[in-house]
Amino acid sequence: MASSSGDVMAFLRQAGVVLDAEELPTTPLVEWRGGGPDRWQE
Template sequence: MQYGDVHLGRALRIADVLEFLRRAGLDPDAVQLTDPAQVDWRDGGPERWGT
C-alpha cells in the first residue's frame, strides 16, 4: 500500500488497509474504499483479494 510517495506495506486483508490508513494519520472512517477518487486499487479491490 502506498500513500503519496511513501510505501506503507502490503495489505493482505481489509484490516491491513485500515491499519495503514491509521499509521498515515488518516481517519479510516473518513475514507471511502470504494471511491476511485480516494483509493486506486491494483490487483484486487475492497471486495476482492489476491491469493
C-alpha cells in the same frame, strides 16, 4: 503490502488518515490494483 481491508485501514491510520469502512472502496487515497476490498475474504 496489505492482505485485507483491515490492513489498508491500519496503514491509513498510521499515516494519520481515519476513514469509515464504507469510505475505503471509494477514497482517492488508495489505488486498487488487481481488485479491491470486495475481492478479499475477511
